[in-house]
Amino acid sequence: MKTNTNIESTxxxxxxxxxxxxxxxxLYLEQVAKFINSYFTEFxxxxxxxxxxxxxxxxxxxxxxxxxxxxxxxxxxxxxIVCAKTVLSIENIxxxxxxxxxxxxxxxxxxxxxxxxxxxxxxxFYHHEQSETTILHDDKHPMLxxxxxxxxxxxxxxxxxxxxxxx
Numbered sequence: 001m002k003t004n005t006n007i008e009s010t011x012x013x014x015x016x017x018x019x020x021x022x023x024x025x026x027l028y029l030e031q032v033a034k035f036i037n038s039y040f041t042e043f044x045x046x047x048x049x050x051x052x053x054x055x056x057x058x059x060x061x062x063x064x065x066x067x068x069x070x071x072x073x074x075x076x077x078x079x080x081i082v083c084a085k086t087v088l089s090i091e092n093i094x095x096x097x098x099x100x101x102x103x104x105x106x107x108x109x110x111x112x113x114x115x116x117x118x119x120x121x122x123x124x125f126y127h128h129e130q131s132e133t134t135i136l137h138d139d140k141h142p143m144l145x146x147x148x149x150x151x152x153x154x155x156x157x158x159x160x161x162x163x164x165x166x167x
Contacts, residue, residue, distance in 0.1 A: 007159045010042045011122045014155070016115040019108045022076055026069030029053060035075065036082055045158055048082050056081055061094060076111040083118065086158075087150040096143060113141060114148060121152035 016039055027035060029050045040046040057065055062077040070078070077097065084093050100110050 006163055007156065008126045010159050011125060011156065014042065014122060015039070015119055016079060018115070019072070019076060019111050022072045022079075024072035026067070026071065027075065028069055032070045032075060032078065036078060039079070040082065043155060043158065046082055046086060046155075048078070053078060056090075059090060059094070061090070061097060073107045076107055080111070080114055083114075083151045084147055086154045088147065096147060099143060110144075114144060117145065117148045118152060121149055122155065125152075125156055 023035065033048055033050045033053055037047050040048075056062065056078065061081060062074045063071075065074065080097075081093055084096065088096070103110075105113070
């Protein structure tokens with residue numbers, strides 16, 4: 001079925017930047033929105049506007065912005081928020097972020113775990129063998145695993161229904 005092939009291709013091609021690929025030179029608000037949206041071109045429901053980012057900052061979902069520029073850690077948190085907002089309320093995202101900060105993992109470790117888990121879960125829709133990154137689903141991050149699984153399923157379903165609307 002062509003619909004499944006298109007969905008598989010879209011999910012297969014999706015990737016988030018590695019932590020070290022996220023700029024750490026201090027991006028301005030518009031640049032942050034453009035950077036984030038460049039990863040979600042096939043997922044319009046996940047696009048973010050500068051005003052949305054400002055609202056997340058006002059709601060203190062991440063550390064205060066310094067001199068109107070965003071750091072790598074702040075952008076990695078925003079990438080998580082963009083994904084999680086499709087399945088969680090802002091209040092639950094706040095609770096999840098607070099829980100993450102309580103752990104021993106660095107922001108880089110959490111972001112990489114999240115990114116790799118999302119790509120692995122998306123891949124599992126079409127490749128049923130267990131990949132190396134699927135093994136990441138351990139008892140250390142059960143809430144994060146559930147969030148990522150929900151996000152991946154939502155991404156799949158959004159593409160599925162979008163393809164039905166086209167036909």
